[in-house]
Amino acid sequence: MNIEIQLNEKQLKAYELLTDYTNGITEVLYGGGARGGKSWLGCLWQILRRISLPGSVGFIARREFSRLTDTTMVTFFEVLGDLGLTGYGYYRTAPSQGEPGNSYFFPNGSMIYFRYIDWDPQDPNYDRFGSYSLTDMFLDEAQEIDEKPVSVLRGRFSLLRGKNADGTEWVTIPKAMYSCNPKRNWIYNDFVKPAREGLLAKFRAFIKALPKDNPYLEPAYLENLMRADKVTVQRLVYGNFEYEDDPAVLFDFDALRDLFYNEHIEEVGGKSCSADLAMKGHDHFVIGSWTGNVCKIVLDKDYSTGREIERDLKNVMLREAIPRSLTIVDADGMGAYLESYLEGIKEFHGGNPPLDKRYQNLRAECYFKLAELVNGRRLRVICNEAQRERIIDELGALKQAHIDNDVGKLDVIKKDEWKKLLGGKSPDYADMLMMAMYFRRTKVTAGAQVSVQVRRTE
Numbered sequence: 001m002n003i004e005i006q007l008n009e010k011q012l013k014a015y016e017l018l019t020d021y022t023n024g025i026t027e028v029l030y031g032g033g034a035r036g037g038k039s040w041l042g043c044l045w046q047i048l049r050r051i052s053l054p055g056s057v058g059f060i061a062r063r064e065f066s067r068l069t070d071t072t073m074v075t076f077f078e079v080l081g082d083l084g085l086t087g088y089g090y091y092r093t094a095p096s097q098g099e100p101g102n103s104y105f106f107p108n109g110s111m112i113y114f115r116y117i118d119w120d121p122q123d124p125n126y127d128r129f130g131s132y133s134l135t136d137m138f139l140d141e142a143q144e145i146d147e148k149p150v151s152v153l154r155g156r157f158s159l160l161r162g163k164n165a166d167g168t169e170w171v172t173i174p175k176a177m178y179s180c181n182p183k184r185n186w187i188y189n190d191f192v193k194p195a196r197e198g199l200l201a202k203f204r205a206f207i208k209a210l211p212k213d214n215p216y217l218e219p220a221y222l223e224n225l226m227r228a229d230k231v232t233v234q235r236l237v238y239g240n241f242e243y244e245d246d247p248a249v250l251f252d253f254d255a256l257r258d259l260f261y262n263e264h265i266e267e268v269g270g271k272s273c274s275a276d277l278a279m280k281g282h283d284h285f286v287i288g289s290w291t292g293n294v295c296k297i298v299l300d301k302d303y304s305t306g307r308e309i310e311r312d313l314k315n316v317m318l319r320e321a322i323p324r325s326l327t328i329v330d331a332d333g334m335g336a337y338l339e340s341y342l343e344g345i346k347e348f349h350g351g352n353p354p355l356d357k358r359y360q361n362l363r364a365e366c367y368f369k370l371a372e373l374v375n376g377r378r379l380r381v382i383c384n385e386a387q388r389e390r391i392i393d394e395l396g397a398l399k400q401a402h403i404d405n406d407v408g409k410l411d412v413i414k415k416d417e418w419k420k421l422l423g424g425k426s427p428d429y430a431d432m433l434m435m436a437m438y439f440r441r442t443k444v445t446a447g448a449q450v451s452v453q454v455r456r457t458e
C-alpha cells in the first residue's frame with residue numbers, strides 16, 4: 001500500500017518523534033493553540049500505526065463521550081477519507097467492558113478503542129481502564145483530562161510486539177500523544193514549563209503548534225478568533241499558558257508581571273516583616289522585609305533549624321528596624337516556638353476569623369487583599385529572577401473557591417488543591433506575601449446608624 005500525505009512542519013516534527021522507536025520518547029505533547037492540526041495528526045498517527053503494526057491496539061480518547069463522537073471521531077473518518085481508506089476497516093458501536101464506546105477494526109487484526117475518560121463517581125480509581133492491553137494512545141484535548149486516568153492508561157501499554165504478514169516480528173516502545181490547548185495543570189507542570197526551562201524529562205517532548213502553523217486553516221477563522229477577548233486571543237492564537245480564562249483565577253497575569261516593575265511605588269512608609277518558616281526541609285524559609293508596600297525578599301533558605309530561624313529573623317528585624325508587633329510568621333510552621341523567643345511577634349492563624357465577615361477566614365481575607373493590591377498595581381516586590389518565577393507561578397495558579405455559589409463566603413482553594421496545580425510544590429512565597437496583608441486589612445464599619453420608626457396608619 002502506498003499512501004502519500006502532507007504534514008505541516010510542526011506535525012512532521014511530532015510525527016517523527018512518535019514513529020521513531022529508538023529515541024526513547026514515550027510521551028509527546030502537541031498543541032498549545034486552536035486549529036494547529038492536532039486532532040488530524042493524532043488520528044493520522046493512530047491509523048498509520050495500526051496499519052504498520054498488525055494486531056496492535058490503539059486508544060483514542062477525550063474527556064467527554066459526546067465531544068469524542070462529535071469532534072475527534074469526525075476527524076478520524078475525515079483522515080481515513082484523506083488517505084483514500086474510506087471503508088477500509090469496519091466500525092462498531094458497542095458498549096465494551098461496561099462502558100459506552102466504539103471501536104474501529106482493521107483488516108490486519110489491529111483495532112482502536114474510542115473512549116471517554118471523564119471522572120465517574122462509580123469508578124473513582126479508573127478501574128475500567130485497568131484491563132486494557134494497549135500499544136499506544138492518543139488523548140485529544142488532554143488539558144481537560146485529569147492526571148490520574150492518564151497514568152492508569154500509561155500502565156496499560158503491554159502489547160508491544162506482534163507478527164507481520166510475512167511472519168517476521170515487530171517490536172515497538174510505548175507511545176502516547178496528547179493534544180492540548182493551554183491550561184495550567186499537569187500538561188503545564190510536566191511539559192510546558194520544564195520545556196521552557198530546559199528541564200524536560202528525556203522521555204517527553206513538547207511541540208508547540210499554533211493556528212499559524214496550519215496552512216489548511218481558513219484565514220477567516222483566524223480573523224474571527226483575533227476579535228475574541230484578550231484572554232482567548234492570548235491562549236488560542238499565541239498559545240500562552242500563563243493566561244487563564246478561568247474566572248476563578250484571582251491574579252491577573254499582566255499585573256503579576258508588573259508586580260516586579262511597579263516603580264511608581266516608592267519605598268516609603270512603615271516597616272513590617274512577614275516570614276514563611278520551614279523546619280522540616282521541604283518548604284522554603286522566606287523572609288520579606290516591607291517598607292510601605294514595597295517588599296524585599298531578604299532571606300530565602302531551603303532548610304533551617306529552629307535556632308537559625310530565630311537568629312535570622314532577629315537579624316533582619318534589627319538591621320531593617322522592624323518592630324516586633326509588625327512582624328508576622330506562620331503559626332503552622334513554628335510560630336508558637338518562635339514566639340517564646342521573640343516575644344511580641346505575630347503568629348498567623350489562617351483559620352482565624354476575618355475582620356470583614358464576607359470572607360471565610362483570615363487566610364481568604366488576606367489573599368483577596370493581596371489580589372486587590374497586586375491587580376491594582378499597588379505593590380512592588382524586589383527579588384531575584386528565580387523568586388520572581390516562583391511568585392508568578394504560585395499566585396497565577398491560585399483560585400477562588402466555590403465560585404458558582406453566590407451565597408457562601410468568599411474563599412480561596414485549599415492548600416492541597418493549590419499544591420496540586422503547582423506540581424506538588426508548596427506556595428511559600430505566596431504565603432509570605434499574603435501574611436503581610438494582615439497589617440493592611442481594612443476595618444469594616446457598620447455604616448451610618450439609621451433609626452426607623454414604624455407607626456400604624458390610623
Ligand SMILES: Nc1ncnc2c1ncn2[C@@H]1O[C@H](COP(=O)(O)OP(=O)(O)O)[C@@H](O)[C@H]1O
Nearest residue numbers: 006007008034035036037038039040041216217
Ligand atoms: N496535514 C493535514 N492535511 C490536510 N488537512 C489538514 C492537515 N492538518 C490539519 N488539516 C485540516 O485543518 C483543520 C484543523 O485541524 P484539526 O486537527 O481539527 O485542528 P485542531 O485539532 O488543532 O483544532 C481540519 O479541518 C483538518 O482537516
Ligand SMILES: [Mg+2]
Nearest residue numbers: 038039040140
Ligand atoms: Mg481538535
